[in-house]
Amino acid sequence: MAQDSVELSIPFESLVDSIIRLSLQDKLRVWELLDEQVAQAEEDLWEHDPAVLTEIREARAAYQAGEYVTLGEYIAQRHEKT
Numbered sequence: 038m039a040q041d042s043v044e045l046s047i048p049f050e051s052l053v054d055s056i057i058r059l060s061l062q063d064k065l066r067v068w069e070l071l072d073e074q075v076a077q078a079e080e081d082l083w084e085h086d087p088a089v090l091t092e093i094r095e096a097r098a099a100y101q102a103g104e105y106v107t108l109g110e111y112i113a114q115r116h117e118k119t
Contacts, residue, residue: 056067083089099105106114 056064059067
């Protein structure tokens with residue numbers, strides 16, 4: 038069976054007013070949903086950002102060349118400085 042969909046146009050202020058009236062539990066659910074959506078949108082933007090792509094290529098090249106410090110080495114270095 039095909040799913041029917043409906044698009045609604047809700048004024049932003051009406052949406053905000055509706056959210057204000059939600060219970061704490063429902064507000065937390067909306068917050069989680071928005072957090073997931075924002076994170077995905079940011080990730081999508083980063084995947085197409087030339088500066089980010091350049092940094093990723095440079096980091097991969099440095100890693101392949103052995104130019105990195107392991108987490109254990111980093112922690113040991115920090116302890117030596119203190």
